[in-house]
Amino acid sequence: MIKHLQELLEKAVDDLQRKGIFPKDLEPQIFFERTRNKDHGDFATNMALTLAKPLGKNPREIAKLIVDELIESLHVAKVEIAGPGFLNFFLTENCRRQIIKQVLKLGDTFGDNDFGNDKKITVEYVSANPTGPLHVGHGRGAAYGASLANILEKCGYQVQREYYVNDNGRQMDILASSVWLRYIELCGEPIVFPDNGYQGDYIVDIARKVRKKFGDKFLFKSLEVYEAVPADEKDGGDKELHIDGLVFNAKQLLGNENYENIFQIALKDILSGIKKDLEKFNVNYDSWFSEKQLHDGDTIDRALEILQDKGYLYKKDGATWFMASHFGDEKDRVVIRENGQKTYFASDIAYLLNKFERGFEGALYVFGADHHGYIARLKAAAKGLNLNPEDIEIVLTQFANLVQDGKKIQMGTRSGQFVTLSQLVDDVGVDAARFFYVMRSHDQHLDFDLDLAKSQSSDNxxxxxxxxxxxxxxxxxxxxxxxxxxxxxxxxxxxxxxxxxxxxxxxxxxxxxxxxxxxxxxxxxxxxxxxxxxxxxxxxxxxxxxxxxxxxxxxxxxxxxxxxxxxxxxxxxxxxxxxxxxxxxxxxxxxxxx
RNA sequence: GCGCUUGUAGCUUAGUGGAUAGAGCGUUAGCCUCCGGAGCUAAAGGUCGCAGGUUCGAAUCCUGCCAAGCGCACCA
The missing domain is CATH 1.10.730.10 (Isoleucyl-tRNA Synthetase; Domain 1)
Structure with a gap:
């Protein structure tokens, strides 16, 4: 319909140009919008206003010229000039009613369109580290990402939904070690749980599973466990050094195979829990992409090679740096640490490369607002890899607060006290949970009113x-x-x-x-x-x-x-x-x- | 300190250059011989954080200030 109206206007402008009333070189952009107020008809255009300057005429005068030149249309009942010079188009009653036939004919494909031009994109959302169950903070990204993917799919994009599983790196080592320590505790050997370990009860549950499967096979004396480990923060030491020492000892004492056993049980247990929670939340994926496969394969090396060849890498203080600041980031970033370990950012670069190597023409990332610092470095990585930064799109979702009895529920993820996504769904139901998370703009903080979500009235x-x-x-x-x-x-x-x-x-x-x-x-x-x-x-x-x-x-x-x-x-x-x-x-x- | 994001009715907010700034909740006043009253109708309520600027026109764009959230690792 908008197209039809545009053609009508183009014709009128054409005729005016032929008559010499409008200059020949005039190329007006004709833009229609559906009116908000029904007194303004069905569609309106501001073209007379935009032509005011180039023509040096009063907008209402221009509007009058155009209206007089318009030919009749079966669909248009009348055209009015309003306000400063808007052209308001009123459709015929008959034309307005035809939409019903269309909806009935098209069913749930009514509204589908080709806005996306069949662009093949991957939409990544949630991607929470598998170090614990999803909590309500992850819910917004999940609800937003899943809904957006659904919408894009029906708007002409070829959408692939992906979850990036960070199954590699220090946090995972801390997870495995936390499980091991709880396991030792279950075996009756006294330990002092580290400040920086994962505190949640689910760790103990996993430890129990490990013990059920392997008995006391992984038990070591407290003395060995804490051998040469720097003091924890509560003892006046550094919690990071303390936990790193524990991880080191865990690997030493257990050996590769046994360590891997605990690691895998923890990973699988938590990941399957995450999958289950998301499924329950009606959030689905086409692909669960493992970070580890980037390390096991050669993707990271290849990605770094590309950057190396272009001269975007350099060595300093024993580490290898990417010249991110050259591409708009605020500082350069380390990709290989002094100790030879590749950073998380190196994986990110490889993952980005991998997405496009898999044939995607666009990568859409849904991040929580706390990750906004990643935008610049990810875009920088894209430029360094010679990808078009326009094809990398990062959307941030702001935080959601839970509100009950008019008060915000305080949450401390550090202490392991949080409301899980699963609990929320049990509490208010999937429908309300999904809807409430997306009913506000994603870049707006959200107050999630639990009482309202549960209420069965028009308020909800x-x-x-x-x-x-x-x-x-x-x-x-x-x-x-x-x-x-x-x-x-x-x-x-x-x-x-x-x-x-x-x-x-x-x-x-x-x-x-x-x-x-x-x-x-x-x-x-x-x-x-x-x-x-x-x-x-x-x-x-x-x-x-x-x-x-x-x-x-x-x-x-x-x-x-x-x-x-x-x-x-x-x-x-x-x-x-x-x-x-x-x-x-x-x-x-x-x-x-x- | 630097950076990113956000300030709209009592509350939660829509509105990414256009017409008289729209909703919902809450408040007030009404509506059931009728397909589901878990609903409907109406009223009151706004210096769009503040101050400049750009424009025919600014909640929207630019600058400064104020306030809130978040981020500033050879962590993930």
Whole structure:
């Protein structure tokens, strides 16, 4: 429709140029937007305003010239000049109603588009270290990433969803050592748990599993465990040196094979827990990418070689540095430490290279706001690898606070006291959890109101939307019982009977879905979709209260049923994209997962 | 100290150069012989953090200041 209007305007400008009223070299950008206020018609353009300067004329005067030159269109009822010089286009009632036929025909593909030009992208989200269960802080990235991936997929991108598993490095060694220490404790040997170890109870659970499988095979005397280990922080020492000493001893005492046994049990246990939690949260992946495979293969070496060949690496103080500051980062970064170990950043560079070697044309990273320092260095790495930095996109999600009884719930991940994602889902349900995380802009701090998420009333937006959906289902069910089956053809032939205020509003809402959908993909903003669904549901509830759908008149009834069904299709589709269900009934005893 | 992000109604917020700044909650006043009242209708409530600047036009772009969050490792 926008295209049609643009053609109308282009024609008018053309004619004005031919008549010599507009200069020949004028090439106006014609841009339409759906109006926010229905008094302003359906679509508006500000082109007369933008032409004011080059033409040196009053915008309203220009608008008048253009309007007079416009040819008639079947779809346009009238064009008005408004405000400082906007052109407001009013579509014909008939044209507005056609959208219903389209929705019914296309079903849940209504709104799909080719915005992404079939670009093959990988979307990475969550990627939390497998050192403990996911907590509510990870929930936002999960909900956001999963919803965004769903939206992009239907907006013309070839999407691959990926989780980067940091199964390598110091943190994993600390994890394995933490498990080992708890294991020793279980065997009855006294230990003092390190400040910097992983404190959570889940560590003890894993230790128990290790003991069940291997008995006391990995038990060593306290004296050996702490041999030559620097003092911990609580004893006036350095907690980092302390834990490194413990890790060193663990590897020495256990030997490669046994150490690996504990390491693998811990990794597998935690990773499978993460997978389970995400599945429960309705968040899915196409690929779980192991960092270790970058080390085992030659990707890191190759990546560093590329940088070396281009002269972007240098040695200083025994370490190898990447000239990140040359590419806009605030300082250079170490890729190989003095002790020969490759840094995490080296893996990042290799992973980036790997993504494009796998044939992706774009890499989208969803990071928590605390990782914003990574943007510059990742973009720098991309430039160093001669990749187009435009193809590397990093979206940050701000933090979410849990709020209960009007107060923020304080969380300390250090101490192991946190609300897990799994607990949250158990508490408020998947639907509310998924929806609440994405109903605000991702770059806005989010207060997650637990009481509201649990409430079953119109205050709760997800219930409000689901209720609208269930209501529509209920109407269809009721009519079926009364042998008044829905007849789509009669409805389509009777759309002209939809002429109440509420029907106009609802139609307007239905018709705006495709543009909202594209906008949510373009700006990487699932919250636009969430807000839209609320508005659509509201329009339906208003309509429902003002008019009866199941009237005796067969024509009116089926026209209204068509409108209702179109609404239901969009509600169900939108809820699904955001990871929530579209129940056919709100009564808990006959739930439908949808 | 330096950097990134964010300041919009009492609260939570939408709005990435356009028209009278939109919603929800909360508050106040109304609506059930009617398909699910888990709903609807309406009212009140705003110096868009502050001060300059760019523009025909600024919540939006630029500069400075104030406030909040986060980040500034040969950690991950």
């Amino acid at each position: 937006p997800v219930f409000y939307i689901q209720y609208a959906h269930a209501r529509i289902c209920s109407i269809f069910q009721k009519l079926e019982q009364q042998a008044m089956q829905h007849n789509k053809e009669i409805g389509n032939a009777s759309l002209h009977l939809l002429n109440t205020d509420q029907e106009h509003d609802l139609l307007r809402s239905v018709a705006s879905y495709p543009e909202i959908f594209v906008a949510s993909a373009r700006t990487r903003s699932p919250h636009l979709l969430a807000n839209y669904l609320r508005e659509l549901a509201q329009n339906y509830h208003s309509y429902y209260n003002a008019h009866q759908v199941g009237v005796d008149d067969e024509n009116v009834r089926n026209a209204r049923l068509n409108l209702s069904k179109a609404t239901r299709i969009i509600l169900a589709n939108g809820l699904k994209l955001l990871g929530a269900s579209a129940p056919t009934s709100m009564f808990s005893d006959d739930q439908d997962g949808g």
